[in-house]
Amino acid sequence: MYTCICARVRECEVRAAIAEGAHDDESVGEVTGAGTGCGSCVDRICGLIREVAPAAGLRGLAAAS
Numbered sequence: 001m002y003t004c005i006c007a008r009v010r011e012c013e014v015r016a017a018i019a020e021g022a023h024d025d026e027s028v029g030e031v032t033g034a035g036t037g038c039g040s041c042v043d044r045i046c047g048l049i050r051e052v053a054p055a056a057g058l059r060g061l062a063a064a065s
């Protein structure tokens with residue numbers, strides 16, 4: 001399933017980027033390209049950060065975004 005249609009970035013790619021340390025929407029955009037087009041997917045990206053970041057030991061960083 002695509003999280004970002006503009007950049008054709010799948011949810012699994014966003015999850016992987018977050019797990020590897022992309023802890024805000026800008027970082028996810030730099031790594032994957034997601035959220036760098038129309039911006040309509042940024043809320044979904046932030047939701048994935050809140051979901052995935054704590055599991056990756058990044059609790060607190062995602063809350064600040």
Ligand code: FES
Nearest residue numbers: 004006037038039
């Ligand atoms: S759908 Fe992600 S930037 Fe447009």
